[in-house]
Amino acid sequence: MAIELRQLSPVSMDVLIIGGGIIGLSIAVELAKTQGRVGIIDGGFPGTAAQAAAGMLAPGAEQIPPGAMRDLCEASLQCYPAWIQDLEERTGQTTGYWPCGIVVPVTSQAGGHHRGLWLNREQLDQHQPGLGADFIGGWWYPNDGQVDNRLLHAVLYQAAQSLGVQFFSHETVVRIASQGTKITQVVTHEASHQAGHYVLTTGAWTYKLLSLPVRPRKGQMLALQAPHAPGLNQVVFASAYLVPRRDGRLVVGATSEDVGFQDGITAGGLHQLLEAAIQTYPPLRDWPILETWWGYRPVTPDECPILGPSPWENLTLATGHYRNGILLAPITAHLISKYLNGHPWPSELAFCRWDRFGHTLNLL
Numbered sequence: 001m002a003i004e005l006r007q008l009s010p011v012s013m014d015v016l017i018i019g020g021g022i023i024g025l026s027i028a029v030e031l032a033k034t035q036g037r038v039g040i041i042d043g044g045f046p047g048t049a050a051q052a053a054a055g056m057l058a059p060g061a062e063q064i065p066p067g068a069m070r071d072l073c074e075a076s077l078q079c080y081p082a083w084i085q086d087l088e089e090r091t092g093q094t095t096g097y098w099p100c101g102i103v104v105p106v107t108s109q110a111g112g113h114h115r116g117l118w119l120n121r122e123q124l125d126q127h128q129p130g131l132g133a134d135f136i137g138g139w140w141y142p143n144d145g146q147v148d149n150r151l152l153h154a155v156l157y158q159a160a161q162s163l164g165v166q167f168f169s170h171e172t173v174v175r176i177a178s179q180g181t182k183i184t185q186v187v188t189h190e191a192s193h194q195a196g197h198y199v200l201t202t203g204a205w206t207y208k209l210l211s212l213p214v215r216p217r218k219g220q221m222l223a224l225q226a227p228h229a230p231g232l233n234q235v236v237f238a239s240a241y242l243v244p245r246r247d248g249r250l251v252v253g254a255t256s257e258d259v260g261f262q263d264g265i266t267a268g269g270l271h272q273l274l275e276a277a278i279q280t281y282p283p284l285r286d287w288p289i290l291e292t293w294w295g296y297r298p299v300t301p302d303e304c305p306i307l308g309p310s311p312w313e314n315l316t317l318a319t320g321h322y323r324n325g326i327l328l329a330p331i332t333a334h335l336i337s338k339y340l341n342g343h344p345w346p347s348e349l350a351f352c353r354w355d356r357f358g359h360t361l362n363l364l
């Protein structure tokens with residue numbers, strides 16, 4: 001079905017996506033399957049969630065309370081196998097998708113929204129030998145898993161290129177211009193771009209362009225080298241999370257810091273991560289550190305994403321995915337593509353609309 005676009009004249013593209021992270025690329029790939037000219041502007045900032053995330057697919061282990069947000073996360077998890085298969089077949093590249101399950105070892109059974117399978121200490125040891133002595137057991141989420149977000153980003157980029165998506169890389173958007181209820185152009189340091197429709201996927205950087213309540217929530221991370229691959233049998237999620245890649249790299253995350261855009265690794269951040277990681281799985285004390293990095297989650301006041309229509313008839317929003325952007329990528333792409341193809345925004349997704357916050361929205 002063709003996108004119902006209210007064409008501006010002249011236009012250089014049918015749809016212009018502002019933000020080349022996992023969400024922007026996922027939407028671009030979906031749109032480019034059925035549409036003509038799709039473009040992406042990407043500022044190439046350091047600290048994007050696409051590069052910084054651990055890639056956990058964890059609606060269970062993240063303990064998302066029951067309700068519409070959890071349903072959305074579960075629906076996206078269900079999309080993953082077919083979505084990944086399509087991307088990998090298109091590109092001939094792997095994303096490192098691994099539905100390995102996630103275990104959440106605990107020191108007490110009280111609290112939280114756990115709904116996994118309970119493992120007592122003996123069962124936990126069979127499941128994952130070597131966990132810290134303080135754990136009394138753990139919750140097992142067999143349907144949770146992981147994807148290598150950096151590989152996924154590269155695969156999405158390649159898929160988008162093969163589908164003819166036009167890239168405007170390393171262009172920083174300075175301003176989005178409007179006239180009445182229409183966006184008229186996107187101005188970058190390099191050029192000004194016009195399109196029939198625009199999609200905003202700028203993650204933690206959103207508030208620089210639009211007065212939406214999306215803020216950066218910093219996370220510091222590190223990676224260790226396990227002596228044997230993979231270092232653990234599944235993801236382990238305690239006060240730190242340990243995400244074993246199939247090649248023996250172990251990703252350890254993450255701090256959660258409300259410090260704005262404050263680039264860099266700190267002594268306190270690393271100390272917190274290493275202490276929690278060693279307590280969770282003492283054998284990793286001897287593993288070499290491969291890399292440290294940081295990134296910014298795009299957090300909203302209610303920790304749910306902002307998806308769907310905006311006050312401008314040719315601007316659609318897909319931002320604020322906070323801790324679940326990698327997980328929510330396929331369902332976001334599906335929903336935004338469907339909306340741009342003329343379907344109304346579903347009423348059960350009102351919890352994702354920008355106007356739930358009760359503020360007016362201004363371009364900055």
Ligand code: GLY
Pocket residue numbers: 054056219253254297322323324
């Ligand atoms: N999804 C894990 C995190 O945001 O740290």
